[in-house]
Amino acid sequence: MKSSTTNYEIRLFDTKSRQLMPLTSSDGEILRIYGCGPTVYRDAHVGNMRTFLLSDIVIRLAKFIGYKVKFIQNITDVGHMSEDFIEDKILAQAKKESKDPYEIAKIYEARFHSDLKLLNINPANNYPKASECIDLMHDLISKLITKGHAYVGSDNCVYFSAQSFEGYGAISGNRLDSLKPGHKFEYTEEGAKRFHADWALWKVAENRTEMIWNSPWGKGFPGWHIECSAMSLHYLNNFVDLHLGGIDLRFPHHENERAQSNCAINNEAVSLWVHGEHLLFEGRKMAKSAGNVVLVSDLIDRNLDPLCLRLCFLENRYRSQMDLSWDSLKAAHQTIQRWRDKILIWQNSKEIDLTEVKKIVNEIITDLIDDLDTPRALQKLRKIEKSQELSDGTKFEVFKEVDVLFGLDLLNSFSSKAEIPSHLNELLSKRAKARSLGDFVESDRLRDLLAENNILVKDGKDGQSWDWLI
RNA sequence: GGUCGGAUGGCCGAGAGGCGAGGCUCGGGACUGCAAAUCCCGCUACACGGGUUCAAAUCCCGUUCCGACCUCCA
Incomplete structure (x- = not known):
């Protein structure tokens, strides 16, 4: 008997097919959802939060109508290169703050979780970290090399061969022949790759000394896109019913992830691709x-x-x-x-x-x-x-x-009121007393004074109350 | 240049060919010692030019403007 049944059908806009598609559990047991998480080198801003909220709403809805859900969201703590393609975002920030890169990742991951909590976004079932999934990535890269989808370039980095995957471009609408070589490129020297649109799965360490791992291809670190393929296939048992992310990830991140995952399992690895627009x-x-x-x-x-x-x-x-x-x-x-x-x-x-x-x-x-x-x-x-x-x-x-x-938490009240400084609390009491004595000149004066301190005083049937001015 | 979205009142914004979404601001009133909150009332918009239709914000054609993506990004 199916444990995940519902009378409702959720329909979502699938980026790949460009139409509304039903969200269903492919195994009839559980909905397998993967969402691209943060790169933990800085605070997530409210724009990032919009995307994370998208996952939360889908999952709340799915659970509400009877689905069991397994939701995996990755934490990128290695491999995401800065715009100059020279330095890892985490390492760059570690240098800036004079901290250990793992310390940086830890700080910003903790902040990510507390921000989610403040927005009442329910936690995922698991938050795998890229740095802790290196073995998974090694296995996947080896598999892709064996199958002829990846190769070791002349610079000893491992690259995915974009041309080896027939459906490349289906998500973004890009065609390989129109992805002309440009100035914004992988950081490696020209010529290391066989084809301009190929991307790195494993990068050799060269001068890098932190956040590097041994691998069959020498010391180095993973490319950005491979982590999501490795994690989603591993944690969701080789199939994703719904893959979520921000619209900017459509290309190249999700396009490349799809190529990697599909080639690894010889099948379409993701049923629905859903993207949230920007804020x-x-x-x-x-x-x-x-x-x-x-x-x-x-x-x-x-x-x-x-x-x-x-x-x-x-x-x-x-x-x-x-x-x-x-x-x-x-x-x-x-x-x-x-x-x-x-x-x-x-x-x-x-x-x-x-x-x-x-x-x-x-x-x-x-x-x-x-x-x-x-x-x-x-x-x-x-x-x-x-x-x-x-x-x-x-x-x-x-x-x-x-x-x-x-998830608006309407049954509880928002209270940051505990943080009121004692001198303002005193003013509040004085004002209440003055008013109860009918001294309106004094009570109004105190009300104005409190307003200058961002406190709004209200008189109701049950006496005086207050709120922070916004 | 290529691809894809938009353009709605003072502002933000939803919109399913046909009874004026909604919110915020603002104005008037009730209540209040006065305020605040709350409640009631008011403020009739769809970029431009054509077309289809009994009927267009909505569909079609064209124009103008704006935004996003096109190897950093949620």
């Missing part, structure tokens, strides 16, 4: 060079609930480029706050129409299985919020159920 910030692509990089920690510094980023992302479809701004983050922050406040009230109602709850949840799932139409699904939530017909209890039950899908 722009205030009109421009988020990039170090543009100077518009925003980190999760920047949101917290502005007293924004990091989950407002999650809501912003969900209000746009993953296949569209989206433009983020502080205004949209602020609006999302307010929406989450408002929902949380209302949920606190709604949960006191015992009047629940379960049939209605089921119907609405079903509608939301129907939106999501349609290529993750999160904006439409969220619109339903806003309608429910405003509804005159639905009881509070029904509203509460719907929000509670779908919170598992959206």
